[in-house]
Amino acid sequence: MGSSGFLGEFEQLVLLAVVRLGQDAYGMRIRREIEHRAGRSTSIGAVYATLDRLEAKGFVRARDDSSGGRARRFFGVSPTGMDALESARELQARMWAGLRTRLRRAGRKA
Amino acid sequence: MGSSGFLGEFEQLVLLAVVRLGQDAYGMRIRREIEHRAGRSTSIGAVYATLDRLEAKGFVRARDDSSGGRARRFFGVSPTGMDALESARELQARMWAGLRTRLRRAGRKA
DNA sequence: CATCAATTTCTATAATGTAGAAATAAATGA
């Protein structure tokens, strides 16, 4: 993938979950969010490994936990990360453009 | 990924290119289609490796080349493959739902 | 038949995805 700025499938899920959760984006919460919204089970290890990789690419940054409670690692999406999300979305739009009807037709006759 | 039916990022691109190309979907052509539409360079090896994996999963099937010319390997998307595409699209829709404005806001202030 | 051009195969490696056990540390109740 050559760090070319493209987002893998799961990376995209995690990044979107971080956007959605806003101030509340930390590992376990992100995991739950993905499981709920995507309806797909995932492991906590998968989430953290992906967060670490996203951080290494500069797509998310960890901010320190200031709340008194249990120490947690909160994440936020960086401007670069936002760009990556936008690009991914645009790419998908281009690739899908005009294909929905064709897909439905094919699905019926299959 | 455990062959859980999820499509990787590039797998999705290839599958969509096969749908779009219809009768004309063979390796080199798929490569060109992706490069044009996605505006992203890719290698022929990447395309074939992905086609092989998609075939192993039953998402595409190769049909024999009946045209007289240079022997080529044509591909078509199977019903299962169509389902996988639909699922991927639905998943994306769910994950993105209601996020565009938030993304734009964040992009501005960043 | 020699060469060319288009296509596919093959080989090798990097990046991403995935799970689950182990470690950490706050909270709780005795």
Added chain:
DNA sequence: TCATTTATTTCTACATTATAGAAATTGATG
């Protein structure tokens, strides 16, 4: 206070996917 529970993160290991490019194949062409 201390043992226990509970929520969270780290760590380790491995499977799958992504990627490139050289080599092989085969029709076409001179």
